[in-house]
Amino acid sequence: MRKILIVGAGQSGLQLALGLQSKGYEVTLMSNRTAEEIRTGRVMSTQCMFHTALQHERDLGINFWESQAPRIEGLGVSVAGPESQRLVDWVGRLDGHAQSVDQRVKMAGWMEAFAQRGGQLVIHGAAVGDLDYFSRAYDLVMVSAGKGELVSMFARDAARSPYDAPQRALAVAYVHGMGPRPEHPEFDAVRCNLVPGVGELFVMPTFTTSGRADILFWEGIPGGPLDVFQGVKDPAEHLKLTLELLERFLPWEYARASKVELTDSGATLAGRYAPTVRKPIGRLPGGGLVLGVADVVVANDPITGQGSNSASKCAASYLRAIVEHGDKPFDGAWMQSAFDRYWETAQHVTKWTNTMLAPPPEHVLNLFGAAGQLQPVADRVANGFNNPADFENFFYDPALAGEYLAEVTASAGASAAE
Numbered sequence: 001m002r003k004i005l006i007v008g009a010g011q012s013g014l015q016l017a018l019g020l021q022s023k024g025y026e027v028t029l030m031s032n033r034t035a036e037e038i039r040t041g042r043v044m045s046t047q048c049m050f051h052t053a054l055q056h057e058r059d060l061g062i063n064f065w066e067s068q069a070p071r072i073e074g075l076g077v078s079v080a081g082p083e084s085q086r087l088v089d090w091v092g093r094l095d096g097h098a099q100s101v102d103q104r105v106k107m108a109g110w111m112e113a114f115a116q117r118g119g120q121l122v123i124h125g126a127a128v129g130d131l132d133y134f135s136r137a138y139d140l141v142m143v144s145a146g147k148g149e150l151v152s153m154f155a156r157d158a159a160r161s162p163y164d165a166p167q168r169a170l171a172v173a174y175v176h177g178m179g180p181r182p183e184h185p186e187f188d189a190v191r192c193n194l195v196p197g198v199g200e201l202f203v204m205p206t207f208t209t210s211g212r213a214d215i216l217f218w219e220g221i222p223g224g225p226l227d228v229f230q231g232v233k234d235p236a237e238h239l240k241l242t243l244e245l246l247e248r249f250l251p252w253e254y255a256r257a258s259k260v261e262l263t264d265s266g267a268t269l270a271g272r273y274a275p276t277v278r279k280p281i282g283r284l285p286g287g288g289l290v291l292g293v294a295d296v297v298v299a300n301d302p303i304t305g306q307g308s309n310s311a312s313k314c315a316a317s318y319l320r321a322i323v324e325h326g327d328k329p330f331d332g333a334w335m336q337s338a339f340d341r342y343w344e345t346a347q348h349v350t351k352w353t354n355t356m357l358a359p360p361p362e363h364v365l366n367l368f369g370a371a372g373q374l375q376p377v378a379d380r381v382a383n384g385f386n387n388p389a390d391f392e393n394f395f396y397d398p399a400l401a402g403e404y405l406a407e408v409t410a411s412a413g414a415s416a417a418e
Contacts, residue, residue, distance in 0.1 A: 051096030092382025153282030
């Protein structure tokens, strides 16, 4: 039986551990916190997972909260004008529903399931020296802890990392008491609100430790009016700032948020990081090699909501690569090939995310505007969150965008004439 060590108990590490466990591998999982410490700790992310990523969980039978999490059936975009009015407002319908489960709930539950199924769970913060020692006892060591000393083993890939500084200041609050968007009270949707030159606000339904909730997530351009959360430790002050900014820039969202309250004492989070792609192989002092997983090697800004989706897709891709490799050694060539296979998917996420961090070009503004008049455009943009590769076909190139809009407009005109 092949022995595998996974360091880091997030979406990718735990999904991989449970997947390998189900295939008969002897898996050791290292986490710096217990399940209970995770469950009662601070929120960790703004996860909204779309159909493909959710299906990876279903395939492994670990979609434990499917019936409890709100069904997110749409994704909408609003663009604010200089007087805080809505210049653009639409919602696209998703082909397969999305959902968000607070990672405190999911990671704690998955960790307990892994242990109950006989997995070796080690609660210990790992340093490079620890891995050097442990690596001799395992056929493969994978690092899925995206922060701290271990990440320094993986060199930055400058050719794939156009930014060397954070592009957004991030601020998250989980709340109860959010009202529905009056445009579609009959179904839940993620709402993306763009404030040109200032930043973005995302509102998404979620399932948390206290049941149904909503996430208010500001992404502010550094140094701008949204960049005010650094150093704010008091959750109540964090929420107060969140709502003041809502009232100032996005009054239509403030209208349904004016009576919200935080879900719990750990319901806020703030920070920033530079989007970075890293080389996938880390070398230990003793000469052993380790493979980087998910945001250890591809860390995108959360502006496109792809973090948990990418982590799930990376885990699924690596799981296939490991199983297909059989009893052959997990050498550097295999590690590089496993990453290259994942990059075929991840490259589209990175390109799209980095594009959205920059001011949108005219043809993208035209697409967003047209989506308000042409439902097929709104639906296609919304479903791009599940399959970012589709953006290559109509989003980046002005000529392709123009051809697509002309085609949809003609089709809508023909339908109206019938």
